[in-house]
Amino acid sequence: MSVRPGPQPLNLFVSYLDLLKLASPEAIIVLIALAVLTIGLTGDRSRTFPGIVAVVGIVIAIWTTMRLPQHANLFGGMLVISPLNSLFKIVCLALALATVPLAVSEKSMRNPGEYLAMLLLGTVGLLLLVGSEELLMIFIGLEVLGLSLYVMAAFDKTDARSAEAGLKYFLFGSTASAFTLFGISLVYGISGTTALNVIGLKLAMGSIPPLFAVGIVMTLIGFAFKIAAAPFHLWAPDVYQGAPIPSAAFIASGSKVAAFVVLGKIVLVGFAPAHGNAAWHSMLPGWSPILAALAALSILLGNFVALAQTNVRRLLAYSAVAHAGYTLLGLVAGGREGFSATLFYTTIYALTLIGAFAVVGIVKRETGGDDFQNFAGLASRSPFSAACMSVFMLSLAGLPPLAGFFGKFYLFSAAFRAGGNHGLLWLVVVALFGSFVSLYYYLNVLKAIFVDKNASETRHSSPGTHRFVANATIAVLAASVVLLGVLPDALAEAIAKSVP
């Protein structure tokens, strides 16, 4: 490529008022975060009031997101408003909304104001990530999100495991950030721009320069950390197990959804010409064979290691690794259908996982642990939680009539269709094998709940309102998992329509 001019000032000045209008969801969440922080500092240590403020704020933010214009593009992709972005801003906000009750009903949570503030600031990170099609903004979004999540993971200072989780997540996360930043800087250095669509156009013109390939690999490594794909998953088990339950739920859901949305945009828009080919007999270098390898490894490793777990949260962590693998299938397949399938799957997965963590939270409060033995006899102690947990587990296993079943079908059929002459058949077979293996450990959780005798006696029971809040959240999540399984069209079509 020829002499590269640096970025020139745009000279088209966007008024701050317009900027504020288009970034209103983010602005509202920041304001609410500050408000919640202040309430936490001044008021008493009640957990309910900051929670209500946070919920109201998020609802308002969802409402404003719905009222955003259809299309807008600020600063060359830094803030893009499109149906897809708005839809996933709403999804991210909804996930945050579902996490708030978990935090409020968490008994050991000491400073709810500060915790909720970090949660909301993390949500801002999600919104920025989802709403951006420009590498610089994506990186800053990752940092906002990452910093909040580190703090959330280490929040419970009475628990050494939480500190360990925070430290581990921080070390791995910052290494991943370094990789991403290195990758992004190489991409920028080669293409002279950070806007994804321009990168795509420039790449399409000539052959792919070698350093660009390095940049792609580095960026992918960074995101593989974020979505906990093997072999970059090592932080996941400790964080899922050690972090406070709402933090773990948020890390497993919101952060993952946003990461998949952004990863999809980066590879399918920015790196589109370097697609390569992951088909078995005609592999071509590019990002898709890399993602395919990550997916296959994640599916196999995640599922097999999960078989050996006796702690439900660790089990969820390894199953999360496997699910990251399934979800990558859609990106490997590429195209509208593949991306839609990935987005659908990651969304329902996030809903399911928040629900599962909410049930784990209840069990932990009542029995003081989250091993299999603590779940024994849950069906007789609390049939409602047991029923909801079975909905979540079976959806993760991919059984009908739950959302996971349709999600897997959507993903696998997209992957099967792609790659010319069923070239991705090998990946589909690996994924099916993985989901076959996974049924065993999900059933083991259900076996503990329904079959095993009540081993641990109930120690605590949470106060009525908090119990009610937690139960209501679980009920809503379980109902949505069932509904999205029976009538997946509602979400699937919204996603398919909005994917460009």
Place this chain on the structure above:
Amino acid sequence: MIAWTIYLTFAGAVIVLLLPRAFARWIALLAATAGFVVTLVTFFRPDVDLGHFTTVVRVPWIPALGMNYHLALDGISLTLILVTGLAAISAILFSWDVSERAKEFFFWLLLVVGGSYGVFLSADLFLLFLFYELVIVPKYFLIAIFGSTNKEYGAMKLTLYSFFGGALVFLGVIAAYVAGGSFDINQLSQFQFPSQLQWWAFPVLFLGFAVLAGIWPLHTWAPTGHVAAPTAGSMLLAGIVMKLGAYAALRVAMNLFPEGFRMWRTTFAVLAVIGIVYAAAVALRQRDLKFVIGYSSVSHMGFVLLGLTTANVFGVSGAVLQMFSHGVIGALLFAVAGTMIYRRTHTRDLDALAAMNLRRALPFAAFTFVVASAASMGIPGFSGFAAEITILIGVWKAYPAAVWVVGAGMVLVAAFTLRALKRSFFDDGLGSAALSAAAPGLSAGKISESSRDGRAALAPITVPEKVGAALLMFATVAVGFYPKILLDRIQPAVEAMRFLR
């Protein structure tokens, strides 16, 4: 109208959960009976076209991917719905005494039944697959919570095998959908799939379904599962669930990929023949009555698979008839073994039973078991004979050599059935010397001890049990004497399938 079988059953399942426990069994019985009545009405209505897979309901479901809520009916599915209803009613009657966690029990049971109705009626591939997978988990809970011998192992094994089959089916369904561009089974069955695709998709799909039908060598879930399951569970497994696999193999795998079917049918025929003989031989060596019946199920389902692979009208119609017949007989055998004998004597060991003189203690059970055994052996006058003779005619046309092997298998079936019959009911405990020679592990003292215990505790056969057994016996005799009633409905539907043309 026939679609109401599904709705009534699922509605029953939900109502069972909502109402107090005392109502659970009545509601379950009501739901199952209502479904059966609906089936019977449809069965005897002259205006229903059973020769083709005629649409009953069709509503767009997931238009984004082309899925419809599409139910259809022909003679094959109607026959299987009939046996589902029979097995469901009798299974509920035979679990009349379930008291612990009864709501859950009948909930899971009705889910299995409802899901099976769904499979038999689905005309949309995705819908069929959904119902097919829906049945897996309720089975697990039925066995793991309410089962007996080694229940958690048996339940997990059965579930994993089912899910493994499900994974293969998943692949086949996706292949059919992506290549054919539709989920409509009728439409897909007219579609010309490329030979290369058929070559690999057919065995994947057929094998995936056949796992549930107990194809050798993937049959090992069946004996352990049947043994571990509660009576109603074994009855449903033998009566309905194994048929799901065989039915779907016929409806989906063979119907969609006729070319692949022609390429592979000999292979599967060999597997089926091995299954018939092998399972019968193993059954001959079993000491647990339920294991004997479990292996006999595998052997009988081998007939079904063999009939399917003949690819002629006789063989396939016979296979469908055999599905009905084995559904009834298998359920009956498990009912005797599980509830009439095991619930009362707490043993299923043939040697222990031999010492108990059950013929005197439980005459009705003895009578039922004789009828069931006769039907199982294929004695004329029972449905087993009608079905197996039709299959054998088909086999004679397709694989003459196989008839001889299968004939040997039938002798083995008769041998182990008679052995089980004699040991369990018609051994007076006098031959204990011969017994201990055959089974050195069991001392004579132990036998007499357990027989004393057993005789003291034997309760008479209850009314629900009698009704359930009578229903099944009536079905096998009725079809045995007048198989035409089913064959007339099955044959046109079979003839309409593409692989015959």
Place this chain on the structure above:
Amino acid sequence: MMSPFLFWIFAILMLVFGAAVIINRNPVASALSLVVSFFGLAALFLSLDAYFIGVIQVLVYAGAIMVLFLFIIMLLDLRAEELRKINWIASAGGIAVALALMFQIFSVVEKFPAAKQSFPPLAKPAPDDVRQIGLLLFNNYTLPFQIIGIVILVATVGVIILSRRETR
């Protein structure tokens, strides 16, 4: 522009002292190594004609931030870390993985047709690059510039949360 010789000097200086930050057991020595490493980085920026960033690097990082670091270290009176056993196997494994990654990258890059070409020359930046940076920050990069504020907010609140002692 600077001669390649000087580039290598400064790059090696930076890397060596960067490693020294980790290896040194005395916190003061670590901090001072970091200062030297920052100076090397600043020199590299200068060599690319990025005078403003180079100067900022010296003023802010090497100057202000490092002074704060040293203050805190001395206030808290941190001693040299206890010598603990180094897990040689793990370290060797880590180094091996890093080397393998390097090797992998080099061998892949070499395969590309464009690998042997030299880099195109850099554009000559405008002489008043401070003004340029200012314009860019408040025009093209207004949004990230403001979002950085949120990042700092998160960091500040987070640090306070994590460092505060929990009173029961």
